Amino acid sequence: MMPGSTKILDAAQTLFAGKGLDGVSIREIAEAAGISKATVFHHFESKDALYQAxxxxxxEGIGQLLALLAARExxxxxxxxxxxxxxxxxxTLAHADVVxxxxxxxxxxxxxxxxxxxxxxxxxxFIHLRKLLEKAQSTGALRHDMDTGIAAASVVSINLFLFLVWPVLKHLPDTPFVRMEDAAESMFALLVDGLRYQAQAAGGKA
Amino acid sequence: MMPGSTKILDAAQTLFAGKGLDGVSIREIAEAAGISKATVFHHFESKDALYQAxxxxxxEGIGQLLALLAARExxxxxxxxxxxxxxxxxxTLAHADVVxxxxxxxxxxxxxxxxxxxxxxxxxxFIHLRKLLEKAQSTGALRHDMDTGIAAASVVSINLFLFLVWPVLKHLPDTPFVRMEDAAESMFALLVDGLRYQAQAAGGKA
DNA sequence: CATGGTACTGACCGACCGGTCGGTTGGTCA
DNA sequence: TGACCAACCGACCGGTCGGTCAGTACCATG
Known part of the structure; x- marks a missing residue:
């Protein structure tokens, strides 16, 4: 259909992800896409328009992914x-540049x-996650005295945090952060325990 | 002592935080600091050197803050x-630009x-947080079957995540995210419950 | 053949970039 | 007084920036 602009978008995406809007020139993008600079402006009216695109x-890619994941409830x-x-x-890892x-x-x-x-x-x-959590509440798998929005945020925060801070974490002294997947699993397990928690021995919470 | 370069650093910090290294010109920084562009190069040998500084x-500021917080154990x-x-x-909020x-x-x-x-x-x-968590373990306040590194990461992830994603969270439909402090408190409470969790009714975890 | 639209290009523009240079202060010390 | 020096500046440099434009190649229509 319009593979011309797609090539440009692909090149621009990689470069923008690595160096930011101001760190990349149109010349660079054009060269990476194998076309001339003027052609970039033929398809996109400005650098900013290209970036927004x-x-x-x-x-949109993320949205499609989420729809896919949500499909199997x-x-x-x-x-x-x-x-x-x-x-x-x-x-997230497969599309690290987008993230x-x-x-x-x-x-x-x-x-x-x-x-x-x-x-x-x-x-x-967010809505999908909340529904999932509410369902878990209704089956009694998770406790009821918590906001599903807060819980949903806690879930998404794990991957985002690890992805962003991983380079630092893996250099920490005596670090338990060796494989990102394992670390995410551990943090998630901890969170789930919090989500299942029922006030027991010590004082109860509202 | 050397208020000249301090003024430059202050101006550069604010601008770099807002627009990134490539989004800010030396002229801008000089103007914000109330000096000439050449004077910037008198104090810093290059733009990159200034950015690194x-x-x-x-x-260093963050380090001092942490030392302060750690003082009262x-x-x-x-x-x-x-x-x-x-x-x-x-x-984090007070020094949002640095973060x-x-x-x-x-x-x-x-x-x-x-x-x-x-x-x-x-x-x-990280080390300080781990010590705090180990202490809590030794007093029996927190469970023993978890890695304190993972737990420490979970703690710091809350503030970082909220700070970063807040603009999105507060625009979410039917959002529980109104005050960042409240949201952080809620997420933290959830995490602490996970940290205190002792396998009870359902199957136990290793 | 002409016509018209699309994809594409090299040459070019003014503005601005990071960085340099020669020179001018104003303070310090002998 | 004069030597010295850090701080500071206006003017300027080569180069790159985003963006423009006239023109070419191609491929449909008629």
Whole structure:
């Protein structure tokens, strides 16, 4: 259909993810895509428009992934939750450049961009997770005295945190962080225990 | 002593935090610092050297903060832990520009920079948290069958995640994320419950 | 054949980049 | 007084930036 602009988007995505908007020149992108600089402007009216297109396409990719993961809601919701988290990490690592790009976008603190991310992408992610958690609550697998939104955030925070801070973690002294998957599994297990917790010996919580 | 370069560092820190290394020109920094561009190069031999100096100073600031927080290790380790996390969020918000700068540095995935961050700053942070957690284990407040490194990571991930993703979270549909402090408190409470969890009704975990 | 639209390009532009240079202060010390 | 020096500046450098434009090649239509 329009493989021309796709090639540009691919090249731009990789470069933007690695060096940010201002760290990459149109010349670089054109060279990586095997075309001339002017051709980039033939397909995209400005550098910023190209960048926005890259971000948008990345988000769409994430959205599709989430829809795919959400498709199989059956069986034990706790197992579904664990599967979801595991697959999410897999996809995060497989599309590391996209994730990095979105994360850097977040560090800019641009509120409007964040709102669009929330509406377009993470909204569904979030809703799906909440439903999964509510289902687990209704079967009695998880406790009822907690906000599913808070719990959902806790789940997604694990992969995001590990992905972002991993380079630091793996250099820590006496570190338990050797394989990211293992670390994520351990943190998730800890969280699930918190989600199952019923006030026992010590004072109860509202 | 040397307020000249300090003024430059202050201006550069704010600008770099907001727009990244490549998004800021020396002219901008000079103007913000109220000096000429040439004077910037009188104090720093290159733009990159200035950027590194900003990052280094930011990290030192974080290190001092941590030393301060670590100073008061007394009483209930669980309360210390909660205080620690609360103060950490306060400081994170108070020095948002520094944190953003370091976070953006992390999105670049530069391994050497990350190693330095790990050695210079987060190493102590991490060790202190682990000690606190071990102490809590020894008093029986927290369970023993978990890695304190994993637990420490879970603690620091809360503030970091909320700080980074907050603009998205607060725009989510039917969101429980209204005040960041409250959300952090809730996530922390959930985590602590996981840390206290003793296998009960359902099957036990190794 | 002409016509028209799309993909694409090299040459070019003004603005701005990081960085340098010669020179001017104002303070310190002998 | 004069020598010295860090701090500072305006002017300038080569080079790169994002962006423009006239023109070419190609491939459909008629």
């Amino acid at each position: 890259v971000v948008r396409r990345s988000c 059956d069986g034990d919701p706790l197992i579904s939750l664990a599967d979801y988290r595991r697959q999410d990490l897999e996809e 990095r790009l979105v994360l850097r976008e977040l560090t800019l603190g641009r509120d409007e961009q964040a709102r669009r991310l929330a509406e377009d992408v993470f909204g569904e992610h | 900003v990052v280094r100073r930011s990290c 007394d009483g209930d380790p669980l309360i210390s832990l909660a205080d620690y996390r609360r103060q950490d969020l306060e400081e 953003r700068l370091v976070l953006r540095e992390l999105t670049l995935g530069r391994d050497e920079q990350a190693r330095r961050l790990a050695e210079d700053v987060f190493g102590e942070h």
